[in-house]
Amino acid sequence: MTDGFKVGYPQALLYYKYFPLWETFFNRLGVEVVLSGPTNKALLNLGTVEAENELCLPVKVFYGHLLALADKVDAIFIPRMVSVEKSAYTCPKFMGLPDMARATETRLPPIMDPTINWKLGWRQYVKTIIELGSQFTDNKAKILGAYHAGVQSLHQYQDKIRAGATPIDIIESKEAPRAGVADLRIGLAGHPYNIYDKYISMNLIKRLREMGTDVVTAEMIPHSELEKESQTLPKHLFWTFEREVVGTVFHWSRRNSVDGIIYVLAFPCGPDSLIQSLLEHEMRRERSTVPMMSLVIDEHSAEGGFLTRIEAFVDMLSRKKKLAGRVAN
């Protein structure tokens, strides 16, 4: 049945984290993967009209991508991402994503929604993968082989990011990493779908680079390091991706390894609403000298005001740095 079978993959949310894995997996099974393409105005509009108004911006964007795939594919792949590690969840929205997709007004192709839940252990995980692959082949070895190849793709992708390229660099142009050349180094914290989606982040990375800064992100820090930093919180944080944000910010601020941090959060993100306040508190308590600016994005974010704020922040950082340089000399 795989002949010409097309699986749609919305280019949103966890796409930035796991796409190479699933692309390779499906391709190895002879299934074509169709992307919805980068976010643009039309997609966002589609999404905001269809989505429940009170959902967070990234999920509205996701709806847009879903609709864009509606009549192009035989099925849409929306894994139910419950947890990617034993000790934490993703976000409730990911846990209910396939159901929200099914409840849309617009008719969608069938949804493939394997439940990814590491809390249930690896045995269950393997079972889930085999079940998923069995829709295309009866050959279990082939399915596991495809998955293994997928994991390798994912690792290659992660290696490139660790070396300084952003997912967008890799996915788009495979342009060489270019960190370590500028005077100012800015840490960009936040969910990958907020900082790497060029449209909803208003091209933040490119803009920062054009202002002559180096941009570093969480993915460039070894995961074990993030984990260690975030574990210094008195209570274990039960959202994986927020723990990454916290670990990243702690890593930069405790080492003074960036000149400033921009924390991008989407309105109205449940977990981030608490994490923003938590980080501000912790940095104040630790007397961090690294300035942090929070940028809240929503579908009405105006480019003008956004740019002004970033420019002002970067200016402030470079004045601060010059001053420090003068004092030191």
Next chain:
Amino acid sequence: MLMTFPQMGHVEQLIGDILERLDIDYMPPPRTTAKTLALGTKHAPEFSCLPLKLNIGNFIEAMEAGADTLLMAGGKGPCRFGYYAELEGRVLRDAGYDFTMVTIEPPSMGIAKFVRPIKRISGKSTRQIWRALKEGFPKARGFDMLEKRVLETRCFELKLGETTKAHKEAMATLVKAKTPAEVEGAIEAGMRLIDAVPCDREQPVLKIGIVGEFFILLEPFVNFDIEEWLGNRGVLVSRSVYITDWIGPTSKNPVAGTSDAELTELARPYLGHFVGGEGVPSVAHTMLYANEGFDGVVHMFPFTCMPDTIAKAIIPRVSRDYDIPVIHFTIDEQTGKAGVVTRLEAFVDLLVSRRRAKRAVNG
């Protein structure tokens, strides 16, 4: 040490009782008012959910009145509640308050995490704590059962306000009850009191089910006393969540009547996995109310609430498939009673005309 805790419905009576059994000095915060909300909104993170803001407001008011130890529940996600205590502690310290925070984690995170903090503050043994909980629980359940009976009675009352009056009296008696025998007696007497309210049980009433987020459903200040409002207009109200169902040792939910397992199974075609909070219950109870022939459903939750926003994205589908009207109320600090009441009135009118139309069709 003077302990306090957040306000939510009759939680004041429930926790107060347990603390008395453990000889812990306590002082409930003043009842939640607009001032509480303003205080909470001022200090809490802007996009946090409303319960967090009100908790902070309650704590501030209680500390201003002399409390110095804050009791909070913990949790392990995936919704924000599990990190509330962590945040509240930080926000209040940043605001300059000095206090001890006592966080009780749910027993599912390990009995030690649950019992140890109680032991530390009360100086009681595990056995004594166990006994206090065991004897306090039936009383807590009694409060829930009284509430439920009130909802089933108010719409039939002949004289406005009689049920509410009986409820208050019944509560006051139960609050004083201590020993198991006293508690049992007080619950029975309370039920009799409510049942004695003069009623016309033959009159036709609309039936509305209320689903949504726990805190909003339980705290009259934020749900604008919707149950009483509807009851006073002759609507039989059924609420889908009760506090002892939530904290109870089993997941059978004896007060509301449907176990977690049944709810999960029922919701599956629409919401195939738990999403924290009342996500699944909100969807499942909407279906149940439809099956039970209710006229409509009110869905209430705080703005930015993750689980119930998911439910809101799904319930319209259920509403269509099950042919049951649902009205959603998203509550935040700006929500005013007038707006809620206007929409509720229109909703009740809609349900009345639907009933008439149905009767015309069915003869």
